[in-house]
Amino acid sequence: MTTEELLLGKFGPYMTIGQLAEILHRSAEGLRISLCSDNEMSRILRPTRVKFGRRVYFRTLQVIEALSQIGESSQVVK
Incomplete structure (x- = not known):
């Protein structure tokens, strides 16, 4: 199960600020x-x-993409 499937299953297409x-x-x-x-x-x-x-609300799929961008940029710096 991918991260995308997990988050979509748990939160649906939109997340509240509390869920994020x-x-x-x-x-x-x-x-x-x-x-x-x-x-x-x-x-x-x-x-x-x-x-x-x-x-x-925050779009779940776009949040996943944004978090992967943050993760990639932090790996480049280290």
Whole structure:
């Protein structure tokens, strides 16, 4: 079972900020604040965000791609 299948099975096509924070091992409030600032993670994750009314969700497939980008860039630096 791939990461994509696991996350889609667990969260569906959209994730809440709490679910995304769970994946990243952060608090939801800390992630929200981090996404408001200008840093590498926010620049990568912000395009995955979609709003339905007042609610904010993140596209699961795009989050997977974004996390793989972050992982690849950290491997290059090390």
